[in-house]
Amino acid sequence: MQAQKEGRENALFVIMHNKTLEGIATSLPKNQEELLGIKGMGKRKVQKYGAEILAIVQVFAEGGLQEGAEQAFLISPEKIEKKVTKNKKKEKVYSVSRFLNLINKTLTDKTATVKGEVSSANLKGHLYFSLKDEKDESLLNCFMWSSDYLMAGLELKEGMEIKVHGYPEVYKKSGRLTFRVDAMELASDEGALKKAYDELKNKLEKEGLFALERKRKLPKYPVKIGLITSRDGAVINDFLNNIGRFGYQIIFHDSRVEGVMAVRDLIQAVHYFKKRKVDLLVMIRGGGSLESLQAFNNEALIREVIDLPMPVICGIGHDKDEPLLALVADRAVSTPSIVAREINYSWERALDKIRTDQINIERVFERYLRIAQEKIECGMLCCKGQYEEALNQTNAVLQKFGKNIMSLEYVIKNIKSVLDLAPKTIINKQAREIRNLEKKISEYNKLINYQDPKRQLKLGYSLTRIKGKVVRSGRQVSQGDKLEVEFFDSKVVTEVRKVLIKK
């Protein structure tokens, strides 16, 4: 009904989901606290529609459904109206403390940034100060925890124009309204900001925090990258669009980068990364005036960044004065896209080197291949030559061998024929030789027989001997000598009567 009064079409559907309605129907809440306990019922919804919902539930619980009706929305509107009125009449009575609690609970949501001039400041453990309106001198009592004050990096002085962020609260013991400040920054003109900037710069410089020697080199081939910037700013897209695809793991921590709360957020983000192992921390923000970049000139933040274990690269845009955070960072460039390029650098170089090496390897490999190919071709030619030579030699040997075989065959044939003929030849020769021998022996026999002296005796010749010696001449004998005459078949002894010598 309330929604319909507000002129919203499809009111039931718009106000809450079926699940929430089911939750209400199941649990049948009796008061706002119980209603708040149902999922989907927030403070605002309870505030706006709680009375009516409770009335509907109450009527339903009392059995107030119309006849034949099974749906809650068919409960008579009049009954509901009555119940709402009745419920509203039952105004709750609070104790002071509970009431202040209720107020403070409500006030907690009323966060705001307030600008004013510091009229009094008292640091008693924590910071108590007042802000005065420059026009009508309205006064706002402020309280700040000392830790927050330290984080703000400001030395508060009377007359200083500042911006504070926080929420109002009624201090229960005094009943005074106090603005609980969680962050503050200078709201002065450029001159004052510049003065503060220069003073801090000198201080840090004296400490040697800008010295090149203490700057760490950005790691080569970073993988885990911490990123601190605002989720809503344009720079995050600028950075992400420019960071290469080298398998980075980007761990993002959202932080306001401008305004009173920026320092607090940035320090929280730095704390977050301090405990995490990242190769590199990136802090980026778009360009701006000295005032808008105040957070990056905050001493507390600067000291937290110096204390980080990993190198820090800043990409904070600026006109004239470089943010002090950029001066202490290990590397500082002017835009997020350049930060991305710096991170990409080692990877891109590696990629270039890989490409170059790849080309070189291919070239060298091709050269080796060519040389190898030439060697193979040369070797093949050589082999071919040697093969041909060997083939020729083999052929020659084979031919020769063939010839030899033929010769051998011829010789064998010859030998065979000789051997075949040999027996005949030998036999013939031997037979002839034997015949010759026989003939010779026969001839010798004839000759010897012919020479045989006894043959002469047979022919009628005789041998005459005197005293055993053959008588060859008559002069060998004398008258009266006894001669022995041998015939073929006998011997005769005779005496010499007369010797007649032939003249």
Next chain:
Amino acid sequence: MKEEIKKKVNLTEVLKCLEEITNWFDSQEEVDVEVGLKKVKDGAILIKAGKARLKEVENEFEDIKKALETE
């Protein structure tokens, strides 16, 4: 002489001796009957031995011839 011839039983040697004997007769202007007789006796022995050896050779030869013919 007999023993020598037996020992030799070499037809070539036999022939050589016989040739020597015939040459001896040819070279004698006046044959010493006694020596000539001895030479004739030697020659007769040589011829006998030669013939015997020749017979043996002939027999061996015949055997060989038969062996060759049967192969």
